Amino acid sequence: MLVETVRKTGLDQAISAALAPWRKPRAVHDPGKILVDLAVAVALGGDCLADIAMLRAEPAVFGPVASDPTVSRLVDILATAGKEALTAIRSARSEVRQLAWTLAGNRAPNTGGQVIVDLDGVLVVSHSDKQDAAPTWKKTYGHHPLMGFVDHGPGGTGEPVAALLRPGNAGSNTAADHIEATRLALTQLPKKYRRGRQTLIRCDSAGGTHEFVAWLARRGRWLSYSVGMVITGAIHQHVLKIPASAWTPALETGGEVRDGAWVAELTGDILQGWPKGMRLIVRKERPHPGAQLRITDADGMRVTCFATNTADRPIAQLELRHRLRARAEDRIRAARATGLRNLPLHDTAQNKIWLEIVQIALDLLAWMPMLALTGQARLWEPRRLRFRLFSAAGQLVTTGRRRILRLARHWPWTDEVTTALERLALLPNPG
Numbered sequence: 001m002l003v004e005t006v007r008k009t010g011l012d013q014a015i016s017a018a019l020a021p022w023r024k025p026r027a028v029h030d031p032g033k034i035l036v037d038l039a040v041a042v043a044l045g046g047d048c049l050a051d052i053a054m055l056r057a058e059p060a061v062f063g064p065v066a067s068d069p070t071v072s073r074l075v076d077i078l079a080t081a082g083k084e085a086l087t088a089i090r091s092a093r094s095e096v097r098q099l100a101w102t103l104a105g106n107r108a109p110n111t112g113g114q115v116i117v118d119l120d121g122v123l124v125v126s127h128s129d130k131q132d133a134a135p136t137w138k139k140t141y142g143h144h145p146l147m148g149f150v151d152h153g154p155g156g157t158g159e160p161v162a163a164l165l166r167p168g169n170a171g172s173n174t175a176a177d178h179i180e181a182t183r184l185a186l187t188q189l190p191k192k193y194r195r196g197r198q199t200l201i202r203c204d205s206a207g208g209t210h211e212f213v214a215w216l217a218r219r220g221r222w223l224s225y226s227v228g229m230v231i232t233g234a235i236h237q238h239v240l241k242i243p244a245s246a247w248t249p250a251l252e253t254g255g256e257v258r259d260g261a262w263v264a265e266l267t268g269d270i271l272q273g274w275p276k277g278m279r280l281i282v283r284k285e286r287p288h289p290g291a292q293l294r295i296t297d298a299d300g301m302r303v304t305c306f307a308t309n310t311a312d313r314p315i316a317q318l319e320l321r322h323r324l325r326a327r328a329e330d331r332i333r334a335a336r337a338t339g340l341r342n343l344p345l346h347d348t349a350q351n352k353i354w355l356e357i358v359q360i361a362l363d364l365l366a367w368m369p370m371l372a373l374t375g376q377a378r379l380w381e382p383r384r385l386r387f388r389l390f391s392a393a394g395q396l397v398t399t400g401r402r403r404i405l406r407l408a409r410h411w412p413w414t415d416e417v418t419t420a421l422e423r424l425a426l427l428p429n430p431g
Helices: 001-011 011-018 031-043 047-055 068-081 081-108 175-188 211-218 233-240 317-341 350-374 376-381 384-388 413-427
Strands: 114-120 141-143 146-151 158-164 198-203 224-229 249-252 256-264 279-285 300-310 395-401 402-407
Touching: 001 011, 001 031, 001 068, 001 081, 001 350, 011 031, 011 081, 011 224, 011 249, 031 047, 031 068, 031 317, 031 350, 047 068, 068 081, 068 279, 068 350, 081 175, 081 350, 114 158, 114 175, 114 211, 114 350, 158 175, 158 317, 158 350, 175 211, 198 317, 211 224, 211 233, 224 317, 233 256, 233 279, 233 300, 249 317, 256 317, 256 350, 279 317, 300 317, 317 384, 350 384, 350 402, 350 413, 402 413
Parallel strands: 114 198, 198 224
Antiparallel strands: 114 146, 146 158, 224 300, 249 256, 256 279, 279 300, 395 402
């Protein structure tokens, strides 16, 4: 299924063309094929370069696979090339993403007229003194990448569009990092979504800085945003002055009223110094049993706040939209299970290449369900896909000029496998 997804989206051709400058004369293995093989190995559960051996053991499915020394040399070569190699890989991914969304039709994440990009940081623990590893704010040791994911909504998962490798002590409220991650994310989207209100940038309070919000709202860019804000003393005082009649019940995803939660909008001098058109919306909710209140909470209620420039929707709907940013935590969990549990290489330049490999693997794990699976199966995370679909025992039989894949009839998810392969086979070939 993954190999067919690679072929139908043209990922193998695009990566090979992008990495052509790094192919040596008379080389046996194509650099693009090696990189895609690594991504497939990571998608299947590998977490280091040597796990490509899983593919090498089955040439009838994956074709000729490079040896471990050849794989290591390629990663070193691409790491030495630095930004040039990263740009080439990212350009190829962007090109393929547009084709994958076109093939998906009304199942693509842009069919609702808006693309939502969630930004969030990830802590990657290191157990050795790797380059740029440093103590983190959680008293661990490692790196603190900033990632961006396109949200597929309630009917799907999500796909990575940015990964900015940072030291473990990188600050959360670093506007420059959020701007750079957003730039990376926008270049991954189809051109018409790289500026304008049809693209929503969503993040937690780590992105709630004057510089980042002003950059999002700058003329010529005009991106929509929904950015969490830190509850400052000034905001806290304004919340205490909100009359009871100004609070509106919060909503659940089904449209029903959320019990014990209310939202209100702050106006007046609290918005001075922020971009024109920004709205500041606060939410108060009864804390869950055992939750610890903060000094910025009010009247026994947990208070949160976010900023947005969307003007044509009720504040309860805007608050629900911002709260759904929590789906980014699911994307991070999937990334940890797909090569981001640790950074296996020593140098930062090498680990940047590894991050691109991880993103390609996550792309495949998002595109394959988008193109081939239906119903609840499209919501399955990587661990479940591996357990139910990728680990199904099969036998390849060659008879005459035909190759037949035999699957166990009693395997509970054989129908999902065969249906997925049939749906992929019906897609047009690239080119």
